[in-house]
Amino acid sequence: MRITCPLCGERDRREFTYRGAALDAPAADDSAETWHSHVHLRQNPAGPLEEWWHHQQGCGSWIRVRRDTVSHVMLASALAKPEDADGGSA
Numbered sequence: 531m532r533i534t535c536p537l538c539g540e541r542d543r544r545e546f547t548y549r550g551a552a553l554d555a556p557a558a559d560d561s562a563e564t565w566h567s568h569v570h571l572r573q574n575p576a577g578p579l580e581e582w583w584h585h586q587q588g589c590g591s592w593i594r595v596r597r598d599t600v601s602h603v604m605l606a607s608a609l610a611k612p613e614d615a616d617g618g619s620a
Contacts, residue, residue: 531543531602531604532604533545533546533583533593533595533604533607534604534607535585535588535589535591535593535607536591536593536607536608536609537585537588537589537591537609538585538588538589541585541588544587545585545586545587545588546583546584546585546586546587546588546593547583547584547586548581548582548583549581549582549583549584549592550581550582551572551579551580551581551582552580552581552582552594553568553572553580555568556568575599576599576600577598577599577600578596578597578598578599578605579596579597579598579599580594580595580596581594581595581596581597582594582595582610583595583607591609591610592609592610593607593608593609593610594607594608594609594610595607
């Protein structure tokens with residue numbers, strides 16, 4: 531699988547670390563039930579999905595990738611925005 535880093539261009543997947551689906555997290559003061567659902571009861575969709583990837587063995591950027599989970603075709607990629615820092619920094 532090849533991933534396009536917006537800074538480095540197309541690279542082999544082995545240069546990246548997968549963090550998971552790029553989901554909006556609940557607010558810090560949301561209920562334990564809301565957090566439980568967010569962490570443990572996620573959907574596992576087949577098809578296009580937004581994901582976090584870290585270009586660990588490259589420029590070190592966090593990238594938001596849109597990938598088809600069935601075919602593994604990369605549909606889009608972009609650098610994480612500053613407001614996404616909490617989602618891409620873990």
